[in-house]
Amino acid sequence: MESKGKGKVxxxxxxxxxxxxxxxxxxxxxxxxxxxxxxxxxxxxxARNRLYKWQAQFKANGGVFREPGRPKVTEES
Structure with missing residues (x-):
């Protein structure tokens, strides 16, 4: 029996x-x-649900989409 590793499909x-x-x-x-x-x-x-997720993100972030990746570290944080 072959073990299944965790990984991408x-x-x-x-x-x-x-x-x-x-x-x-x-x-x-x-x-x-x-x-x-x-x-x-x-x-x-x-995907249709992706459009609605973008709409929710757009409203939640005041009309701005954040850039992909980790947030930039600022001196304040």
Whole structure:
């Protein structure tokens, strides 16, 4: 019996990254309400729930998407 190690199911698959500009535009289009979220997601090539997560992040962060990676260390922290 072969033991299963912890690891990625498909290590060759790369995570898709989207620019802040792309996310802002997607959220803007979603909020216009001219198309349903499902249709917009298909046209943009993203998952529908991802659009709504971006919308929530956008609102929570005052209209700004944080950069990917760890937050920068400041002298105050």
């Amino acid at each position: 498909n290590p060759e698959r790369q995570r898709q990254r989207y620019s802040a500009e792309f996310k802002r535009e997607a959220v803007r289009l979603l909020e216009l309400g001219q198309k349903p979220g499902t249709q917009l997601a298909l046209e943009l090539g993203v």
